Amino acid sequence: MMDAMLVSTGMAVWTVLVHMVGLGSLLALARFRTSRIDPRGSVLRQALFILIIVLGLFLVHAVEIWSFALLYLALGVVSGFEEALYFSTSTFTTLGYGDVIIDNHWRLVSAMEGFTGFLMIGWSTAFLVSIVGKLRALEADWLDRPHDADD
Structure with missing residues (x-):
């Protein structure tokens, strides 16, 4: 029981660190991008920027999910990587289908x-x-700022 508590705590800390670094990186990108933003610019460019942020968030979550999947594989509680990734994804997203169940010791x-x-x-x-x-x-x-005629 104690080893499961330690592993759980370690994974929670790891996940928060991965998330913090990921969001920090995306925030740096956003600050860089918004310092050069031209609100008169292309809506497509702004949509692309938001898409990049969303894909970045997806990547951060993927790293977190894969980390848990690799842990389940290392613990030997699943039969293969596909099952580990499936179980981790459904658990991380709180869907929890229940079709894959791990040993009680590691639940x-x-x-x-x-x-x-x-x-x-x-x-x-x-x-x-x-x-x-x-x-x-x-x-x-x-839009609220007064603009020169040549602006």
């Missing part, structure tokens, strides 16, 4: 993955809403 790890995944998905959602909100605020600020 605390999967419970912690579900809890951690729920928090990380919420954190990513808040991040994405914040980024889109900042873009809209920049547009509104630009």
